[in-house]
Amino acid sequence: MESRNDTLPRITATVPEPTTGPLSFEELQLANRNRGLPLEALRYDITPTGLHYLLVHFDIPLVDAAAWRLRLGGKVKKEMSLSLEDLRSRPRCTLPVTFECAGNGRARLSPRPISQPWLNEAVSTAEWTGTPLANLLDEAGLAPGVVELVFTGADHGVEKEYEHDYARSLSVNEAMHPEVLLVYEMNGRPLEPQHGFPLRLIVPGWYGMTQVKWLSRIDAVSAAFDGYQQRVAYLYKRNADDPGEPVTRMRPRALLAPPGFPDYLTRRRILDRGRIAVHGRAWSGQGSISRVEFCVDDRSFDAALGKASGLFSWCAWGVEWDTTPGEHVLSCRATDSAGNVQPTDPPWNFQGMGNNLAQEVSVTVR
Numbered sequence: 001m002e003s004r005n006d007t008l009p010r011i012t013a014t015v016p017e018p019t020t021g022p023l024s025f026e027e028l029q030l031a032n033r034n035r036g037l038p039l040e041a042l043r044y045d046i047t048p049t050g051l052h053y054l055l056v057h058f059d060i061p062l063v064d065a066a067a068w069r070l071r072l073g074g075k076v077k078k079e080m081s082l083s084l085e086d087l088r089s090r091p092r093c094t095l096p097v098t099f100e101c102a103g104n105g106r107a108r109l110s111p112r113p114i115s116q117p118w119l120n121e122a123v124s125t126a127e128w129t130g131t132p133l134a135n136l137l138d139e140a141g142l143a144p145g146v147v148e149l150v151f152t153g154a155d156h157g158v159e160k161e162y163e164h165d166y167a168r169s170l171s172v173n174e175a176m177h178p179e180v181l182l183v184y185e186m187n188g189r190p191l192e193p194q195h196g197f198p199l200r201l202i203v204p205g206w207y208g209m210t211q212v213k214w215l216s217r218i219d220a221v222s223a224a225f226d227g228y229q230q231r232v233a234y235l236y237k238r239n240a241d242d243p244g245e246p247v248t249r250m251r252p253r254a255l256l257a258p259p260g261f262p263d264y265l266t267r268r269r270i271l272d273r274g275r276i277a278v279h280g281r282a283w284s285g286q287g288s289i290s291r292v293e294f295c296v297d298d299r300s301f302d303a304a305l306g307k308a309s310g311l312f313s314w315c316a317w318g319v320e321w322d323t324t325p326g327e328h329v330l331s332c333r334a335t336d337s338a339g340n341v342q343p344t345d346p347p348w349n350f351q352g353m354g355n356n357l358a359q360e361v362s363v364t365v366r
Helices: 025-033 039-043 084-088 133-140
Strands: 070-074 080-082 093-100 123-132 148-159 162-171 181-186 200-202 215-221 253-256 269-271 275-283 289-296 299-302 315-322 326-336 360-365
Touching (some): 039 253, 039 275, 070 133, 080 133, 084 181, 093 200, 093 275, 123 133, 133 181, 133 215, 275 289, 289 315
Parallel strands (some): 070 215, 269 360
Antiparallel strands (some): 070 080, 093 123, 123 181, 148 162, 148 215, 181 200, 253 275, 253 326, 275 315, 289 326
């Protein structure tokens, strides 16, 4: 496969070290370009499109849908060039899917890795409509020896010394799962530009870096893909020299919708004494949610779990709390069916990936 990922020269840049200092100008720029889910929007089973979290690595490409084609090539028996109408005419599938940015929680680490400074809010659930990828791969026919499929988007830029098109790969086995979709609609409408118009990849259960937007080509390759976003970014690393382990499926996490009303600057919650309902959402890419613990200071209660809207979407949870006057810290913690439990200590790593530390919300009961 030949692409700009492989042929462009290396560009010199500085890789910032983690810091204990205040947010930098560069981090504030990223925070202004990207947005998280307002936690009060956890009330929605399906996140309204305008509230869905957003991370754009480079620029949002301007794509002419009439001229756009998805190229499927590399080591296949039949290369394909598909228009948006070609894809829309194929078997259609709609799935509610929760996915989360792999860097969610990064700003809660100390020292803090320098990148998009997420707290807890980089997660959402949408209904995605498209056509199964496996059908196209079967039609194209993978040649013997193919080990991965490389998905390349139209977005292009520089990140930590490398100029490249955004691209990620999946093993053949992962790519052939029936729930992996080539998506052209979100919540019943065509994809908006910031969400990948005209086509994006959806891989349920995986962190957001896998859901390649503005998809322009798919290449079957016989060696592991060595692109920046696959082999340099998105690794669990102890330090700069650690080769690291790949970030893949989402770790379990629960979030609560902060009760009461907020102080504007601090976001501390204020509520009156009495019995209140506390609710939230929980998810995992490694199994279904089997338990959510709701904690008030040092007391823990098992929450009631609701039914998820789909196999790959978050589930609701709720609990009744008899409040007492004073200052309290609320938290929640998820366990999945594989036995994975959210930690109470932050899982620090050099790139700030997968920090599923239990959420805490400070409240004042009047």
